[in-house]
Amino acid sequence: MKNNNIRYVMLMVVETAAVTFLYLTIFPIFRQVITQLGEPQDISPYQQVAVAGGALVLQACYWVRFRWVAVPAPFRNALVRHLFLFASRVSFFFGGALFSVFFFRHVPELDQFPSFIQGAVKLLEVLLVLFSLFCYSLEIERLGRAKEDHSSASGRTR
Known part of the structure; x- marks a missing residue:
C-alpha cells in the first residue's frame, strides 16, 4: 500500500510538472495567436517538439498510473475533495480556450491555409x-472523488 502511494505521488508530480511546462510553453504561443488573429503564426520547431514532448510525458505518466497504480484516498475532508474537483474543472479551461481560438476564431480568417501535411x-x-x-483533469477529479462514495453516504445521515 505504501509503495502504491509513493508511485502515485511520483507520477502526479511528473504529470503536474508536464502540465506546468505545457502551460508555460503554450501560453506565449496562445497570446501571439490571440493578438494576431487570422495571421499565419511561425512556431519554431523547438516549440513544436517541446509541446509534443510535454504532452507525451504527461500521457505516459497518466496511462502508467491508470493501468498499474491505484488512486489513494488521502483526504477525508469534504472541502479539500471539492477543491480538487474544482481544480480538475479549472485545469481544462485553458484547453477549451485554446480549442476555441484555433478552431472558431483563427482558422476561418486565414488567408492561406498550410499544406495538408502541415495542417x-x-x-x-x-x-x-x-x-x-x-486526462490530467480526470486524474485530479479521480483524486478528489477517491473514497467519496463511502464518505458521502455517511455524510448524508449526519
Whole structure:
C-alpha cells in the first residue's frame, strides 16, 4: 500500500510538472495567436517538439498510473475533495480556450491555409495537447472523488 502511494505521488508530480511546462510553453504561443488573429503564426520547431514532448510525458505518466497504480484516498475532508474537483474543472479551461481560438476564431480568417501535411500535423498536436489536459483533469477529479462514495453516504445521515 505504501509503495502504491509513493508511485502515485511520483507520477502526479511528473504529470503536474508536464502540465506546468505545457502551460508555460503554450501560453506565449496562445497570446501571439490571440493578438494576431487570422495571421499565419511561425512556431519554431523547438516549440513544436517541446509541446509534443510535454504532452507525451504527461500521457505516459497518466496511462502508467491508470493501468498499474491505484488512486489513494488521502483526504477525508469534504472541502479539500471539492477543491480538487474544482481544480480538475479549472485545469481544462485553458484547453477549451485554446480549442476555441484555433478552431472558431483563427482558422476561418486565414488567408492561406498550410499544406495538408502541415495542417494535419498541427491539428494532431493540438488534439494531443487537448487530450493530455483532459486526462490530467480526470486524474485530479479521480483524486478528489477517491473514497467519496463511502464518505458521502455517511455524510448524508449526519
